[in-house]
Amino acid sequence: MLATQGYVVGIEISGSGTRQSVALADLDGNILYQLRRPLEYIPDTTTLLQLLEAMLGEVLDPEHLRDGRVLRVGVAVGGPVDASQGIVRTLYHAHGWDNFPLQDYLAERLNVPCIIDNNANAAALAEVLYGAGIGERVALYVGLGRGIGGGLIVNGRIYHGVTSTAGEIGHLLVMQNGPKCSCGGYGHLEAIASAQAIVRTMIGRAVEHPATLAAIQRLTEGRAERITVGQIFQLAAEGDEVARCLIDEVLTYLAFALANIVHLVNPGMIILGGSVALVGEPLIAPLRERLRALCLPAASQHLRIVQGKLGPQASLVGAVTLALQDL
Ligand SMILES: [Zn+2]
Incomplete structure (x- = not known):
């Protein structure tokens, strides 16, 4: 049965550093709260994951979650992704991301099921379901x-x-x-x-x-x-x-x-x-x-x-x- 209450989280990461974003949305897809933190340069996985965790901490403030819990986390990755395994193949312009199991990592850290895909695939899906291609x-x-x-x-x-x-x-x-x-x-x-x-x-x-x-x-x-x-x-x-x-x-x-x-x-x-x-x-x-x-x-x-x-x-x-x- 589909839940009628709760939230989803969307995360955008890219190796060029300009697009680290986290959003909290309701189950109709309305973004309720969002943060964007550019990084000049991403030296390694730890730096980016720590930044994400700090942003998630702010977005998932209990004040923002009055109607229930987060049911799913989606991630759009600026690089090739093995979507069936939830693995980042590489993150362009960044180091240490080759074959990184981001989907399992985040699911474990957040204790919420997670799904990752390439950012162009994610943007394509968004444009067809909510944008120019309905x-x-x-x-x-x-x-x-x-x-x-x-x-x-x-x-x-x-x-x-x-x-x-x-x-x-x-x-x-x-x-x-x-x-x-x-x-x-x-x-x-x-x-x-x-x-x-x-x-x-x-x-x-x-x-x-x-x-x-x-x-x-x-x-x-x-x-x-x-x-x-x-x-x-x-x-x-x-x-x-x-x-x-x-x-x-x-x-x-x-x-x-x-x-x-x-x-x-x-x-x-x-x-x-x-x-x-x-x-x-x-x-x-x-x-x-x-x-x-x-x-x-x-x-x-x-x-x-x-x-x-x-x-x-x-x-x-x-x-x-x-x-x-x-x-
Ligand atoms: Zn080429």
């Missing part, structure tokens, strides 16, 4: 952030594949002899279309184009290395040739990857999330056009490509959603 039978979530992640939701459940690597679309091969990827491979989508890749390429190319470099200096008030993908789109819209060519390339390779996925899984919706998706229509409108041109009409005529609705909250809402779905 009611979609087959939906693909694409997280375009510092890296690129993806999650495929089929009939309201995450599709994991055999060893939980389904949806790792950042490593789709889109360019022969292309730039080096975080995984060590070459020409993968993430090495071309992630926020980090776009910014890095833009700065690299601007060095040889004084007008572009001046425009970047103006936009960033002299701190070129801080340029954002949104600002690069802005430069392109203002007619800067270097930015325009770069955006065109990014759209081309992103469209190749998405068209290949569309032909394999025939989704009804592609939901774009992550910092790059905040650009909105200047990114999404040309993608729609390219996909229409690249896909079989029967595959693309009912396909919608939309921006996620949960924004930077997607992974944390996803962690809450994992917990709720596991009840």
